[in-house]
Amino acid sequence: MSLAYQYYLLTLLIFFGVNTIACWSLNIQYGVGGVMNFAFIMFQSVGAYLAGVLTLGPSTGASFQQYILGATLPFPLPWILAALAGGVLAWFVGLFALRPGRRDFQAMVMLVVSIIASTLVLTQGSWFNGQNGVAAIPKPFESKLNLGEVQYGWFYAALTAVTVLAVYWLVHRLTASPWGRRLRAMRENPDALQSLGVNVRTESMKLYVLGGALASLSGAILVQFIGAWSPGSWATGETFLYFVAVIVGGVGNNFGALLGAALVLGVFEESLRYLPSFGYAGVAEAVQFMLLGVLILVFLWFRPQGLIPERRRRLSRLRPEPAELSQESSAVAP
Amino acid sequence: MTAAPLPGTVTAAGSGADALLAVTDLRVEFSGVHAVAGATFAVGPGTITGLIGPNGAGKSTTLKLIAGSEVPTGGRVRYEGQDITGHPVHEVARHGLIRTFQLSSEFARLTVLENLVVAAPGQRGATLTSALLGKRYWRAQQADLIGRASALLAEFGLSQAADQYAGELSGGQKRLLEIMRALMAEPRMLLLDEPLAGVNPTLRGAVTEHLCRLRDQGLTMLMVEHELAAVERCCDSVIVMAAGRVLTEGTMAEIRANKEVVDAYLLG
Amino acid sequence: MDTGPGLRQSRSSVPTPRATPNATNGHCDEREGFCMNQFTLAIGFGLVTSAILVLSAVGFTLQFGVSNIFNLAYGDAMTLSAFIAYLADAAGAGIWVAILVGAATGALVSVLISRLIFTPFLRRGTSRFAMVMVSLALAVILQNAIQAIAGTRFRSYAEGQGKSLHLLGMILTSYQLVIIAVAVASMVGLHLLLQYTRIGKALRATAADPELARSCGIATDRVSAAAWAISGALCGLGGVTLALNLASFDFHFGSEFLLIVVAAAVFGSVGQPYGAMVGAVVIGMASELAAIWTPSLKQVVAFVILVVILLIRPGGLWRRAFVQMDVAAR
Numbered sequence: 001m002s003l004a005y006q007y008y009l010l011t012l013l014i015f016f017g018v019n020t021i022a023c024w025s026l027n028i029q030y031g032v033g034g035v036m037n038f039a040f041i042m043f044q045s046v047g048a049y050l051a052g053v054l055t056l057g058p059s060t061g062a063s064f065q066q067y068i069l070g071a072t073l074p075f076p077l078p079w080i081l082a083a084l085a086g087g088v089l090a091w092f093v094g095l096f097a098l099r100p101g102r103r104d105f106q107a108m109v110m111l112v113v114s115i116i117a118s119t120l121v122l123t124q125g126s127w128f129n130g131q132n133g134v135a136a137i138p139k140p141f142e143s144k145l146n147l148g149e150v151q152y153g154w155f156y157a158a159l160t161a162v163t164v165l166a167v168y169w170l171v172h173r174l175t176a177s178p179w180g181r182r183l184r185a186m187r188e189n190p191d192a193l194q195s196l197g198v199n200v201r202t203e204s205m206k207l208y209v210l211g212g213a214l215a216s217l218s219g220a221i222l223v224q225f226i227g228a229w230s231p232g233s234w235a236t237g238e239t240f241l242y243f244v245a246v247i248v249g250g251v252g253n254n255f256g257a258l259l260g261a262a263l264v265l266g267v268f269e270e271s272l273r274y275l276p277s278f279g280y281a282g283v284a285e286a287v288q289f290m291l292l293g294v295l296i297l298v299f300l301w302f303r304p305q306g307l308i309p310e311r312r313r314r315l316s317r318l319r320p321e322p323a324e325l326s327q328e329s330s331a332v333a334p
Numbered sequence: 335m336t337a338a339p340l341p342g343t344v345t346a347a348g349s350g351a352d353a354l355l356a357v358t359d360l361r362v363e364f365s366g367v368h369a370v371a372g373a374t375f376a377v378g379p380g381t382i383t384g385l386i387g388p389n390g391a392g393k394s395t396t397l398k399l400i401a402g403s404e405v406p407t408g409g410r411v412r413y414e415g416q417d418i419t420g421h422p423v424h425e426v427a428r429h430g431l432i433r434t435f436q437l438s439s440e441f442a443r444l445t446v447l448e449n450l451v452v453a454a455p456g457q458r459g460a461t462l463t464s465a466l467l468g469k470r471y472w473r474a475q476q477a478d479l480i481g482r483a484s485a486l487l488a489e490f491g492l493s494q495a496a497d498q499y500a501g502e503l504s505g506g507q508k509r510l511l512e513i514m515r516a517l518m519a520e521p522r523m524l525l526l527d528e529p530l531a532g533v534n535p536t537l538r539g540a541v542t543e544h545l546c547r548l549r550d551q552g553l554t555m556l557m558v559e560h561e562l563a564a565v566e567r568c569c570d571s572v573i574v575m576a577a578g579r580v581l582t583e584g585t586m587a588e589i590r591a592n593k594e595v596v597d598a599y600l601l602g
Numbered sequence: 603m604d605t606g607p608g609l610r611q612s613r614s615s616v617p618t619p620r621a622t623p624n625a626t627n628g629h630c631d632e633r634e635g636f637c638m639n640q641f642t643l644a645i646g647f648g649l650v651t652s653a654i655l656v657l658s659a660v661g662f663t664l665q666f667g668v669s670n671i672f673n674l675a676y677g678d679a680m681t682l683s684a685f686i687a688y689l690a691d692a693a694g695a696g697i698w699v700a701i702l703v704g705a706a707t708g709a710l711v712s713v714l715i716s717r718l719i720f721t722p723f724l725r726r727g728t729s730r731f732a733m734v735m736v737s738l739a740l741a742v743i744l745q746n747a748i749q750a751i752a753g754t755r756f757r758s759y760a761e762g763q764g765k766s767l768h769l770l771g772m773i774l775t776s777y778q779l780v781i782i783a784v785a786v787a788s789m790v791g792l793h794l795l796l797q798y799t800r801i802g803k804a805l806r807a808t809a810a811d812p813e814l815a816r817s818c819g820i821a822t823d824r825v826s827a828a829a830w831a832i833s834g835a836l837c838g839l840g841g842v843t844l845a846l847n848l849a850s851f852d853f854h855f856g857s858e859f860l861l862i863v864v865a866a867a868v869f870g871s872v873g874q875p876y877g878a879m880v881g882a883v884v885i886g887m888a889s890e891l892a893a894i895w896t897p898s899l900k901q902v903v904a905f906v907i908l909v910v911i912l913l914i915r916p917g918g919l920w921r922r923a924f925v926q927m928d929v930a931a932r
Binding site: 318 | 401403422423424427428432433435439440441442443444445447448449451452453455457458459460461462464465466468469472476477478480481484496497499515516519
């Protein structure tokens, strides 16, 4: 295998890992808890920007880029801090975005926040270098390891894989727990859950913060590999892509989200590269986006649960022995 | 205010002092219309009180006001001597005052058993942090809850549906699930919004019987219901509402004896 | 929601009505009249923006009122109408015919969307929650279809901007006057329709309380078809007038305008046509006046109003007042 080809595969692999974490973040919010995070891409970007500036070193002003919060923190601090920042931002946004009772209204507020955020980053050039974005972000341990590009790529892929496993452990533990059940009930009918004594807004907030942190983590992993992040990387349309991935893969199923990350964000996106280009620049992309829209409609119509549906939890298997049941089971109805 | 009591009327629970739930001069106004315009009544512990009246009388709204999903523009709701007026829905529920919905509100893509288990208060592992403690922390308690829920399903004759998605149940079964789910929430008082709507006639009797038995076990209920036969069978007292006010209250027999009320609101 | 490759490279801000050529020079007395002049100019632009918003927001709110769907494809239906109107205009039909063509396109597209997409999905039991994704997918399809066919280049109506006229310190082009006239005529027409026709009364009843209307025996199917047609025509008019007011437009100007439309609708309680009229004027004026200080504030003002209202009164700020207004208008 040629080195270039290996490197291409590595890139796909790392993107897959990043997208998997991102899809799990969106899945636990939208698929499990029913929170429509239309600001998703903003959270990924916060992670990317923060991990970037925290490794770039202080901004001298003399360089081609200027930014705030510049520092040279050792790995894995930039990733951890990026995740924390995503959580804090989610908490702040959630304070008002989760207030409306209707979830489509919440989604509108998040969309507006996302657009305002990207406008701010674009116009406030001193924050994250405006339109051009931050670039030349160093990779963790790259200078110390002294490896070739491909060998280092394998190292980074391993780092990503370990993180993916850790995140899987987290999301699996949560979705399989009584809290996960509560979240699914919240997705189905928040009013009914509230009337059973659960503070739906608090639970949504916890979920939103968790999802924000995971999204930011995915951004941090991505940016240290590709080395740059600019407003062009996070147009609101990108959020739509992640929603397509989760809906196609399987709403509420972690393996479904993983499959969606592979199929939609991997195969579908990459396939464009191999299509013969036609028309003027941009037509192929427009057609691709149209197909994604059609794909969503097709799935919502024929298979709203996605390729790998949410698992039905057959709790009756966990029923204690009949002897332990109360004896007063005088059936009311036949 | 309320119309003068009918001769020989016994108030549901005497004065508000020994009542479990006391509602005083409750009002709410939407877009200039008084949906509830000064309702006053009390519900004694261990009784079933029916809330009847024509469409638009403000019955369901009264339940919503008590449960906290609508905020009253005036008046007081006292529960166990505590003022809960305008408290948020989940806080009211945590006091043991559980409300069911007029339209079935099952968690459709949860199984029937999950619908019940999720309703239990004080669950281990039902918060973000405790969920991280892992299965060993919450498994035993969950098994207990599954046992409790299964017993309830057996009582209501729905055992075979335990692992079905709640959305797959029939309309009547969904109503039963609604009541069972409320029972899983360890209520001290139930606010039932038309529990028999959509339940077939054979099952209706069974549900009524069941409500009576729950009452005998000490559970208090306030029930909005159009099915007068059921109200007659299981309600200790009945409150008649019309145009947002309490028209009269008494036993069903007394209400029926009042020709004016019957003409205006029960037959019409 | 902006979704398309075009946006991945450049994210321009919400289209802002272009100032007339001489808005910033020649007519301001630099020594004393500066503020006054800026102010009256802004009022003029505010009127135009309000007129466009009135058309779009009332259409949006009517759709929401009868369907309870947050239709994210609304902005792209506006774009499509403007493009079809452009074709008519380029063929030499003249601006008035082009405006009518735009309205007809909007009505047709909206009815088709509701008949072919929304209603079948709702019948199939798709949750309101998932309907947001359906409308988002539609928005993506429409916008990218327009882009694939029409390309990314900017277009202008053949008429250009027309002559500029001076009116009470405001400077408006003749086409901006056309926009205001279209808005006023449409609103008068809508008012008469809502108040004096059976379908209009049924429409208001359905928007106020769909369940109650259904139980009162109002044929909600027919009402909803009428509502989609009427609101679609308004959507088309909104699209054409917005395109007319921009010096030039491309494939996503409508979707960029959508959130401002939503802001106006939400300001007046979604579902309330009279509320949306007020919301449109308030937001149109507020954003143009804010632009006196910083042009970039224009869209921020609308967004802030939207977010604040969704926070404090998701049902709309003065729901009661607007319902009473509706009652009083009878």
